[in-house]
Amino acid sequence: MNFRPLLVLSAFALVSCAPLPPPQQPAEKRYTAAELLAMKPGDLAWPATSVEGERSLREGVQADIRARLALPPGPERDAALPRLFDLVAQYNVEIDAARPLLLDALPTLGQRDAEFQRALLTAAHTLYAAEAAPLIWPLLPQLTASKPFAIAAYALLQADGAAADRLRTQVPQQFPAWAEDARLTALMRRLQPSAAVPPPLPELLAAPLRPGFPALFSLQRPGRQAMGLALVRGADGRFVREAGGQLFTSPQLALARSGLPGTITNGNTPQGLFAIVGAGRATNPNIGPTPYLLSKLPLEAGVAEFEHGVSADTAAWSEAVYDSFLPPSWRGVSPLKEAWLAGRAGRDELLVHGTTINPAYYAGTGYFPGTPQQGCLVSSEDWDPATGGLLASRQLTLAQVYAAASPRADLAGYLIVVELPGDGPVTPAEVLALVTAAGR
Template sequence: MNFRSLLLLSALALTACAPLTPQQPSPAEKRYTAAELLALKPADFSWPATSVDGERALREAAVADIRARLALPAGPERDAALPKLFDLVAQYNAEIPAARPLLLDALPTLDQRDPEFQRALLTAAHTLYAQDAAPLLWPLLPQLTASKPFAIAAYTLLQADGAAADRLRALVPQQFPAWADDPRLTALMRRLTPSAAVPPPVPELLAAPLRPGFPAIVSLQRPGRQQLGLALVRAADGRFVRDAAGQLFTSPQLALARTGLPGTLTNGNTPQGLFTLVGAGTATNPNIGPTPYLHTKLPIEATPAEFEHAEAAADWSEAVYDSFLPESWRGVSPLKEAWLAGRAGRDELLVHGNTINPAYYAGSPWFPGAPQQGCLISSEDWDPATGRLLASRQLTLAQTYAAASPRADLAGYLIVVELPGDGPVTPAEALALVTAAGR
């Protein structure tokens, strides 16, 4: 059986597990008001691909696709198959050793490829093979003339050897004299030039109104994103949501992308900083599933008016972004990552649920989280027999936010901020910060 036949079988198997038949068009995306969101129950949702049989068929089709791509002879057809190959290998955590030689063979030729192909393969190197790829990247680095592939290669070298920072820091201005005008290279240079500055107290950020009268989700995360963080909800009156017993509402949330790349790069981790929240909807991405997501936008992706949730006369600038932050946090570089990510063109970073089997990542420090492409992800429990939703941290978070909002359109904000420390962020840490904020 040839490669195209295997791809067809793979597509059919994927479709067989999907909630739509091949004859059904994808529906228009459903948008929710606050009242509609609050009326939902887990039993309202099912996703056949999360059942045991559905998930098995999906994985078998993906592994068959991987193996078909691996079996291709060297040449243009195999080259064209490589980006999707490594994407599947990373998602399903499958055939990683078998795919390694194809990546290492391709790296020395990347200077002859277009920037998007470079991005895809360098991302695979960073995600799966940093140590093996590093010796091949040093001679390639001067040939990478686009900032995105260059930055991915640099982060991969840094991951393989932290001592590479000095050499990389010297190379950036030599190769890109105008690096300070490029958001990806600006973020890279900040990573290569560690600051001794101590960030302001997090409670000052948690107490900040952003814009009065709007609710906010605060996502507390660890640097590196290898551990689960926690999402909190601050109501429109500025108080953090608690239950009837007075316990602070917290919900586990993963801000790690499969690539592990920084937030200024395609499919990188969720950027640290401020987003606007402009509603809720149902995604068409099968890895997100049917549970409503909260629709967040970065600066630039959103207009200044969408950030203000009102008319805005000013065009985007760093000063406009800073105006949403408390004064003590306006000069803090890490919280500018969202601003740089928006300038770099990142978009569609949502707060959503998950239909990917977390078992693919068993043994990882973020388990039972399941990383995807840079969004904030909450875990969900699906019935293994039927694929019906049993429990959803995502739905609970979205409804807690909706209940804390006085607005039918759910307009508000999202803040992602990192906390030093090891291990998952704990409810006790969150409570101490909220208490110190007087909220």
């Protein structure tokens, strides 16, 4: 694999799906299956991935961080904090310098709006959980919106798993109707872990979902600290093989920079079922020009769109409708309901995409060469250090394999994200055993 030289201060720079945008962004494009299949890596380039492009971006970001750190206490600095902590986490620089600003701001969050609370509590979870925890406990009763409350709770769990007992009591006291809120429902499931053994995964791999449509399966590890594998099942119900007969698999990361659960904004990719409704080219500079597959959660897509128009049913979304796509043995499995809860919580725009982020920033991590972003499924790519031209792309290959397995020009199909127990990267050998057991 061809990695560009490391240009940031740390080899573990964290990245986001939304850094500084380029001055001019082209309009997003949508692709048909034929257009996708005709594309070659040499057709694509992203100059910001060149050595010079990375250097320019890094220097601009560091200047922005320093300017925000230098602001005196007051409204201007307060307004600068959300972006400051986003950049600090994204580039893994000035973490120590920014820590006092977060710790000073936490006791004031009860008087702030929910979006400001979300941004700073996310920073606490991602960067400063241990130091922030003593300040978050007295803040909890002041957090009246479920999203910041849930993020605060996850930060406390990040600092000390024993916090679960106290939180399990506090949630229903503070939110008596918690079961009607998707984020709090997910939180309570986290606080009351089940010892139930999930059904055999081959039953899920063999499930028709809706007959006649392709499906992309993304198999991940709990915690998402290792690379998962994506595989494609064709519209005929058979998993795609390489020319030599081996099962097609492609490394893929489902880890968000925040590390928060899937029901939280910018959290990890939720487990469960999505609809794939097309392919396009993003304007986001961390995604780059390689076509993404557009996936939608329940509620983000209406029932008719999720069904791809094969049903005349105009019923509103319900958990029973979501369950109808799954095999009976998997309908009561709580982890696979995370996508349903994430849709209810308002998450959207979770794409299957490539990356312009330098993987060398993550040398030494368990998920190298993956590049975590904001909750999407990310495949690695290699860019020319001199020109920014695309040399090789796991994302383009995956999208083309999916397109070739579909009989439809609009690429309609399904995506399932599911975790496999174990440690380390998901391996082709264990996936092959599961597919073989599924008879597919």
